[in-house]
Each structure stands twice: as C-alpha cells, then as structure tokens.
Amino acid sequence: MRIFSGNSNLPLTQEICEILESPMGAADVKTFSDGEIQVDIHESVRGMDVFVVQSTCTPGNTNLMELLIMIDALKRASANRVTAVLPYYGYARQDRKVSPRAPITAKLVADLITAAGANRVLTMDLHAGQIQGFFNIPVDHLFAAPVLLEYMRTKFSGDMVIVSPDAGGVERARAFAKRLKASLAIIDKRRDAPNEAKFMNLIGEVKGLHAIILDDIVDTAGTLVEAASALATKGAMGVYACCVHPVLSGPAIERLNQSIIQEVTITNTIPINPKAASNPKFKVLSVARLLADAIQRIHCNDSVSSLFV
Numbered sequence: 001m002r003i004f005s006g007n008s009n010l011p012l013t014q015e016i017c018e019i020l021e022s023p024m025g026a027a028d029v030k031t032f033s034d035g036e037i038q039v040d041i042h043e044s045v046r047g048m049d050v051f052v053v054q055s056t057c058t059p060g061n062t063n064l065m066e067l068l069i070m071i072d073a074l075k076r077a078s079a080n081r082v083t084a085v086l087p088y089y090g091y092a093r094q095d096r097k098v099s100p101r102a103p104i105t106a107k108l109v110a111d112l113i114t115a116a117g118a119n120r121v122l123t124m125d126l127h128a129g130q131i132q133g134f135f136n137i138p139v140d141h142l143f144a145a146p147v148l149l150e151y152m153r154t155k156f157s158g159d160m161v162i163v164s165p166d167a168g169g170v171e172r173a174r175a176f177a178k179r180l181k182a183s184l185a186i187i188d189k190r191r192d193a194p195n196e197a198k199f200m201n202l203i204g205e206v207k208g209l210h211a212i213i214l215d216d217i218v219d220t221a222g223t224l225v226e227a228a229s230a231l232a233t234k235g236a237m238g239v240y241a242c243c244v245h246p247v248l249s250g251p252a253i254e255r256l257n258q259s260i261i262q263e264v265t266i267t268n269t270i271p272i273n274p275k276a277a278s279n280p281k282f283k284v285l286s287v288a289r290l291l292a293d294a295i296q297r298i299h300c301n302d303s304v305s306s307l308f309v
Contacts, residue, residue: 001020001022001048001049001050001051001295001299002022002025002043002045002048002049002050002051003016003017003020003022003024003025003050003051003053003295004024004025004027004041004050004051004052004053004070004074005024005025005027005052005053005054006029006052006053006054006063006066006067006070007029007063007066008054008055008056008057008063008066008271009053009054009055009057009087009268009269009270009271011268011271012053012055012087012268012269012271012286012287012288012291013053015286015288016053016288016291016292016295019288019289019292020292020295020296025041025043025045025050026041026042026043027039027040027041027042027070028040028042029066029070037062037065037066037069039066039069039070039073041073041074041077044077045074045077045078045079046077046078046079047078047079047080048079048080049079049080049081049083049299050074050079050080050081050082050083051082051083051085051122051295051298051299052067052070052071052074052082052083052084052085053085053087053291054066054067054070054084054085054086055086055087055088055090055269055270055271056086056088056089056090056091056109057088057090057245057247057270057271058247058249060090060091063090064090064091064109064112067084067086067113067116068112068113068116069116071084071113071116071117071118072116072117074117075116075117081119081120082117082118082119082120083118083119083120083121083122083295083298084113084118084120084121084122085121085122085123085291085295086121086122086123086124087123087124087269087270087287087291088124088245088269088270089106089109089123089126089127089131090109091105091106091108091109092106092126092127092128092131093106093127093217094106095107095127095128095130095131096128106127106128106131106134107131107134110131110134110135111134113135114135114136114137118137119137119138120137120138120139120140120298121135121137121138121139121140122139122140122142122291122294122295122298123139123140123141123142124141124142124143124144124244124269124287124290124291125142125143125144125216125244125245125269126141126216127216127217128168129141140294140298140304142290142291142294142304142307144244144267144269144285144287144290145175145176145179146290146307147267147285147286147287147289147290148176148242148244148265148267148285149176149179149180151265151283151285152176152180152212152242152265153180156210156212156240158210158237159182159208159209159210160180160182160183160209160210160211160212161177161182161183161184161185161204161205161206161209161210161211161212161236162174162176162177162180162182162183162184162185162212162214163184163185163186163187163204163206163211163212163213163214163227163231164184164185164186164187164214164215165187165189165213165214165215165223165224165227166187166188166189166223167186167188169214169215169216170184170186172214172216173186173214176214182212183204183205183209184204185202185203185204185205185206185211185231186202186203186204187201187202187203187227187230188201188202188203189223189226189227202230202231202234206231206234206235206236207234207235207236208235208236208237209236209237210236210237210238210240211231211236211237211238211239211240212240212241212242213227213228213231213239213240213241213242213261214242214243215241215242215243215244216243216244216245217243217244217245217247218241218243218245218246218247218248218252218256218264218266219247219248219249219250219252220249220250220251220252220255221248221251221252221253221255221256221259222255224241224243224255224256224259224261224264225255225256225259225261228241228259228260228261229259229260232260238262239260239261239262240261240262240263240264240265241256241261241263241264241265242264242265243264243265243266244266244267244269245266245267245269245270246266246267246269246270246272246273246276246282247270248273248276253273253275253276253279256281256282257279257281261281262281263281263282263283264276264281264282264283265282265283265285266282266283266284266285267284267285267286267287268284268285268286268287268288269287272284290307293307294307
C-alpha cells in the first residue's frame, strides 16, 4: 500500500500516514512557469494498492487537476489499483439542473475522476448523497458523524435541539438528533441568489434549549448567521454551529466572529484558515482516524460498512 498526497491538504495526509504507520509516497507536485501542473512520482508503484488524498477545495480547479494528473501518472506507472480519497468533494453543490441550461458539475467531476483512471473513490459527507450514483466505480461515502457526535456528547450535557438550516439537511439533522436523543427543528429559508439566504420560518421548538445548527458546508456563513439570529429571537438558550467542511470563503470568519454563535465546530477535511485556527470561537476536530480506518479496510478487502453512521 502507498499513500500519496497532492498539495491541497498535506497535514491531513501526514496524520493519516502516522496513524497507519506508513510513510507518505514520494512525489513532487509542482507547476510550470505558465501554470501547468507537473507531477513526478519518485518511487515504484508497480502492482501496488495506491491511495491519493486530495481535497478539491480552494483553489478548486488547481486541486482537481492535481488529483487527475496524479491518478493518470500512477496508472501509467502500473499501479494495481488507485483509490481517489476526497475528504471534500468540490463542485458538489451543482448536483442537478435548477434552471434551464445549467451544468451538473458534480457529475462532470465524477466523469473526470473515472476517466483519469481511478478504480475507487473514498469521500466524506457529500453535499448530496445521490452523487455516489454519478460514478460507475465503487464509492465509499463516509460521514464525520462519529467524530462530531462524540464531541457533542461531552460538550452538551443539558437539553439540546439539532437544527437543520434548510430542508435539504433535514435527514442529516434527524440522524444526529436520534443518536443524541435530542429534539429537531428546521429552518425554512429562501435563497434569492447564490451565497445569499433569507430566514423565513422556524419549524419546531427551541425555547430554553441549546440550539446546534448542523450543516455539511460553511461557505460564506450567511446561512449560519441568519439562522442563529432567528433561533435567538425564538428563545434559544445558546446557539452553536457544527459543520463538516470549513470552506470559510469571503467574509465568513468575520461574520461568525460578530454573530451570536458561541462556538463553531468544524473538521479538517479542508485545511483550516489560519484566522480560524487561532480563533477560540472555532473548535477543530480531526477526521484522520476515520479516513485511516477506511483506507486500511479497503486495502485489506474488509467491510467498511461499520464506519458508516
């Protein structure tokens, strides 16, 4: 087994390699002066089971091309099997046609990864579960829920309510609420434009409870801040946020700092913005152990289903 990494999330890959007690594969991923990506694999991978860890986060196009070129290089070097490990699957928010002549980029990226030569995909908390069906190769879809649930159980001892910030996240929020024996609330929002959300209505009771807003991605944080204000208005005892993928683009960190949200729990599927890493309002949890366990099970042809929550 060999584990290689692009440049998107080297700290996470190093943590995975330490857990598995396996050195990171020797490779250089650089750019030519004109911006083209150059990949050099510095060790033999002939007949090996190879894993390429790469989050297609910002800069998304560059990281995606690094992943595709690395897969191509490894296949041409006679690797027996190449598994693309994507802790964060970029372009996932365009998973269906919401207007005439709109692209479905989640499907396009799936086709690119398959065409590059990947034999298998390991990813975490897809924005939409149906993206698994966009691939014609096996997909192992992990959830960060075990890591987040363990922290929530130690953090919140009193009454709490899990809040879905939109209708699309209800299934995720319901699963968390069931395991935490907590109540469930749903925010009905209307989005007038990308990255802009407007609070409309709250379904459920939050008065006197610790409200935990659960989402898969925090991007510009407009949804979270709007939802937090609504929950406070409805009498929530305290408002917290819990998100898997900390995209944190644009004014996100400033918005969260100025909001009434007491703590934002995130994972390291994406490299943490230094401003967030040093901010006491942010709590970072590692998913390296979860990914390492999945990689080990895939390599040994063992069942991965016990890791699904």
